[in-house]
Amino acid sequence: MESHTVDGGGGTELRVDAAGQSEAPTILLVHGYSQSRLCWYEQFDGALAxxxxxxxxxxxxxxxxxxxxGSDRYRDPERWAADLRAVIDELATDDPVLVGWSYGGLVVSDYLAVDGTDDVAGVVFVGAITEKGTDAAAEIAGEEFAGMLDDLETRDAEASVDALGRFLDICTAEPVPPREYHLMLGYNARCPPRVREALQARTGSNAATLRELDVPALFVHGSADRVVRPRAARQHADLVPDGEVSVYEGVGHSPFLEDPERFDRELRQFATRVTET
Structure with a gap:
């Protein structure tokens, strides 16, 4: 595995891990709210590479x-788009497949809205949101998750760690092993409360972007997701011209961790199809 530093929008340094075949088609994995690139360890250690x-x-x-x-550094879609553009321009081969998990779906949507699909082979949304601060966004937010946002944004260290623990508890349908749990807690704690607050304060819809999407899209969702309501996948898929849905029965907000074998298989099939056309 390689580790790189890329200058994103406004010169913000971005840490990027890379693995696999250097000349093969690229899959760009974009994590969610408060998370980290480390959440994709099953994919980096698996057959996809x-x-x-x-x-x-x-x-x-x-x-x-x-x-x-400054909260403005996290509210502008063009900054998020510039971040992904920098990673793609510097490290990707050809036209990548973009994979956005949870809040990462919003970031991917920002990129599509600003830069379009000329350099994109296909898009995968995993337990994803694509907008914030709208009625549609509120309707798909999980009740438990929405109820803990104030605690996730507190500057009180003890309360913040407690809230992170409760957040991680609803990221999977079943508890993860202690080692993985503590890894998740560690990298979630590296996202400051001020950043979490700014992320949630965003407003804007990408529905028009999805309606005009001219590359294939796959919407993956666990039927037991408590962070983003499962119906979000079908609602998003109904917007795009070429969208399919894959529902993981009994799986929570993290299909790529909870059922990595199926997730990797379906992602491999999708990526192979869209990069060969």
Whole structure:
């Protein structure tokens, strides 16, 4: 595995891990709210790396990436688009497949809205949102998740860690092993509360972008997701011209961790199809 530093929008440094075949088609994996590139460890350690080039950045404000001051650094779609553009331009081969998990779906949508699809082979949304601060966004937010946002944004360290624990509890349908849980807690804690607050304060819809999407899209969702309501997948798929849905029965918000074998298989099939056309 390689580790790179890329200058994103406004010069914000982004840490990016890369693995797999250097000349193979690229899959760009974009993590969610408060998370980290490290959440994709099953994919980096699995068979996908035998056939594809995998890239996973820490988003701005997360993990080992820069955490610029000022909420405006996290509210502008063009900044998020510039971040992904920098990663693609510097590290991707040809036209990548974009994979956005949870809040990462919003970031991917920002890129599509600003830069279009000329350099994109296909898009995968995993337990994803694509807009914030709208009625549609509120309707698909999980009740438990919405109820803990204030605690996730508190500056009180003890309360913040407690809230992170409750957040991680609803990221999967079943508890993860202790080692994985503590890894998740560690990298989630690296996202400052001020960044979490700014992420949630965003407003804007990407529905028009989805309606005009001219590359294939796959919407993956766990039937037991408590962060983003499962109906979000079908609602999003109904917007796009070429969208399909894959529902994981009994799986929560993290299909790529909870059922990595199926997730990797379906992602491999999708990526192979869209990069060969």
């Amino acid at each position: 035998d056939e594809f080039r995998l890239l996973a950045p820490d988003l701005r404000g997360h993990g080992d990436s820069g955490k610029p001051a």
